[in-house]
Amino acid sequence: MITVVIPLYNKASSINRAVASVLTQTIFDWEMVVVDDGSNDNGAELVEAFNDSRIRLFKQANAGVAAARNKGVELAKNDFLAFLDADDYWAPTHLENLQLLIMQYPRAALYGTAYFRVGGDGIAKKSEYRNRTGDQDQLLITDYFADVVEFGHFVFTSSVAIKRSWFMLVGGFPLGIKSGEDTLTFARLACAGEVAFSKLATSYYMLPPVAIGERQNYLRRPQCPDYVGIELIKLLEKTPRYKSSLRRYLAHWYRIRAMMFLELNERLYSFPELWKAIRFDRITLKDILCCFLLVLPLAIRRRALARIRKLRGRV
Structure with a gap:
């Protein structure tokens, strides 16, 4: 059962x-x-x-x-x-x-x-x-x-x-x-x-809504300190057989946090998360895109993010 x-x-x-x-x-x-x-x-x-x-x-x-x-x-x-x-x-x-x-x-x-x-x-x-x-x-x-x-x-x-x-x-x-x-x-x-x-x-x-107005009601501010990231680092240290992929997984987590801060217009918090991702992995096209979005005005950035979510069909 x-x-x-x-x-x-x-x-x-x-x-x-x-x-x-x-x-x-x-x-x-x-x-x-x-x-x-x-x-x-x-x-x-x-x-x-x-x-x-x-x-x-x-x-x-x-x-x-x-x-x-x-x-x-x-x-x-x-x-x-x-x-x-x-x-x-x-x-x-x-x-x-x-x-x-x-x-x-x-x-x-x-x-x-x-x-x-x-x-x-x-x-x-x-x-x-x-x-x-x-x-x-x-x-x-x-x-x-x-x-x-x-x-x-x-x-x-x-x-x-x-x-x-x-x-x-x-x-x-x-x-x-x-x-x-x-x-x-x-x-x-x-x-x-x-x-x-x-x-x-x-x-x-x-899926949560991708429309700009509705999306704001579903956003949750990433937690600080980052308990999940801290615990994932512990897993990395304890599980050497997945060392390479766990480093990339950690970078994946930091990129998620960077994008969430970006959507919340907390750019000063977004960049450090992006930097952590690059340290654990490497710079990617997504990182370059995130940096570009960081300098855009809020209204334009939110429209761009809504468009990206719709095209990808995921959060």
């Missing part, structure tokens, strides 16, 4: 779709734990209205998404944990896809599937991944960090499953982090054990 963990915070507009996508799974032997993290809307009542014995709702004071997921794991009755954010959803075969992956690679630390990114226009774009000739649909990832740097995050929180023992080994999702808690958790798992991947895209990630 698999326990589905859903953190819920002010997602009344989408929680019905998320829960309904679990109810339509081709596999019926699952349980769901929804952790309401101090919502101010009626999302919890919508969950209760499903009236399914496999669904349990737990309410707690607001403590953040990592604490909500960890609480769901604590309440779970099963060894394998699948995560679903309240604004995402699954295809009917998603749990079946994960189950086949678990059966083929029972000792893996992290299981994940390809997924679709869904924009505000409703268009779904499949995530990219390294597609070697002759690869089966289910495979082990040789170097998780190299693949993320080259293709972006080819798995994400709503497309993964983790065995409880591995989850506890890496300490669960770290608390007190505003963003990047999943980035760090997956990195720790990839250093600790194998990563199993399915090319079959069976989950859907709802």
